Amino acid sequence: MMKTLSEKELIQIRRHLHTIPELALHEHQTHDYLMKVIQSFDQSHLTIKTFQQLPTAIMVRVGGSNPKRTVGYRTDIDALPVKEQTGLPFSSHHQNIMHACGHDIHMTVALGVLNYFSIYQPKDNLLFFFQPAEESEYGGKRAYEMGLFHDEWKPDEFYALHDNPNLPAGAIGCRMGTLFAGTTEVNVDLIGKSGHAAYPQDANDMVVAAAEFINQAQTIVSRSINPIQSGVVTFGKMEAGTIRNVIAGKARIEGTIRGLDQAMIKRIDQRLKDIGEGIARSFNCQVNVGLNQGGYLPVQNNPKLTKFFIHHMQSDPAVNFIATKPAMTGEDFGYLLSKFPGTMFWLGVNDTSPLHSATFNPKESAIQKGVNAIVGFMQDRMDH
Structure with a gap:
């Protein structure tokens, strides 16, 4: 049996993604690297799908052993037109473009979760959506209107995270009701x-x-x-x-x-x-x-699923769960939550610089903790 990605390997993936940020609908290099990583996983239960009409998007389906639902997980893959000023050795190689919103962290956590379930087959079907164009051009709405979610590629429920510099690294934050404006x-x-x-x-x-x-x-x-x-x-x-x-x-x-x-x-x-x-x-x-408005609807968490999510995170002794207040930031996952029941939550990355700033430098220790928390939640969800 293959081994799951180590924390060191996850950090290496994140750092490479950080060097190749790309703007909405132009995430070609990112797409190719993601495909390379995904194709290195055990393919026994995986089906990978790309789309001519949305060429930088990737969907990966993990076939469940005894499925009663399809659980969706979305990560955004685009970056921002920001000139990086972190001074990091793995700073952006693309002039005036930076992962200043932490989507490199988002992608790496998603890859870690996908990698785990590629080795340990889940009970339910899982659908991983690597989505272009969150920062602008509302990729979630585009994907939905193009009919990408159909038949076995249609999730019964959808989950996603956003990193949060104001929470401790690896902490999970969530709330009932509206998370983002x-x-x-x-x-x-x-x-x-x-x-x-x-x-x-x-x-x-x-x-x-x-x-x-x-x-x-x-x-x-x-x-x-x-x-x-x-x-x-x-x-x-x-x-x-x-x-x-x-x-x-x-x-x-x-x-x-x-x-x-x-x-x-x-x-x-x-x-x-x-x-x-x-x-x-x-x-x-x-x-x-x-x-x-495009696809930037309020991120309104489903009451039933969010109650289960919060209860799980509060019950897991390895998770630092923090109840959060709503934020006035926007997120196009709100559009998908208007079509599918689901929950969005925060992953703490403990940084003094705010999101979208040229000096944003999230703590990489959040990555493995995020993977572990989401894997634990999904396993619990599939038992209910």
Whole structure:
């Protein structure tokens, strides 16, 4: 019988993945390396599938010995457009691209779990989904809409993790209900009339209109949302004008909405549209409010499965379980959880640098602990 990957081998895999980060839908080198590792496992119970319509995605099915369900496990494989500043000997080889969100950790843990069950055949069927495009381009939604989950490739329940620098290395964090917020991209185009700075009466100033739109949008959370609930409206980018003495005839505002449930996101969406209509009337201009949620729905954990997951992790003496609060970060696993019952959870990686930062350096000691915790959970789940 083959041996499971050692902690040292898992760390070597993680470090290699860290050197080859790639952006959403361009994870070709990552795909090839993952295939190489997966193909090195015992293939007795494995079926590997790739997809022409989503070429960097990989699915691996592990045939169960006495299956009554198919348990899905998803890991994301893409990276971010961040220039690494960790100084690590295994830093990114790809300029201005980095695994600054820890997807290299995610992939390595998934490979460790898959490797274990390739040797020790599970009772139930297992489905491992190596998913491209989580950070942008919503790969989970793409995969679902392309019909990738069908017949024996359809999970009855789905699980996934996200690393968390604020938790101790190897700790498992979870909660009932919403783990991550849903997110919507907001693009607002305001169109008026440019003109000379000395003759404002002959122009229609979109800098002033944009400023008023932003100010009014800040009242949505404070005056249109229940104070004991949570929502966020942030505008991170604004473009207008060409030179100081010309009144801007156009302005563009770009931002994001965050909400802990879909009804709240829709409420904020509608209030932004209402404000846009009001600005258009009061400034006699054109205001186009574009909203794009894509696949970034709130990550809402299934009550029954999450209760079982939490109970298992609390009962396992080898697991440091921590009950966590909801986070306003987005995750496209929320879309898959809207289609399949399941649970998302945190894996602690104990770092002083936050996710998405150029100095993010998760503790590698979390990898083996994460593998052990998930293997234990899956074995427990298959006994029930």
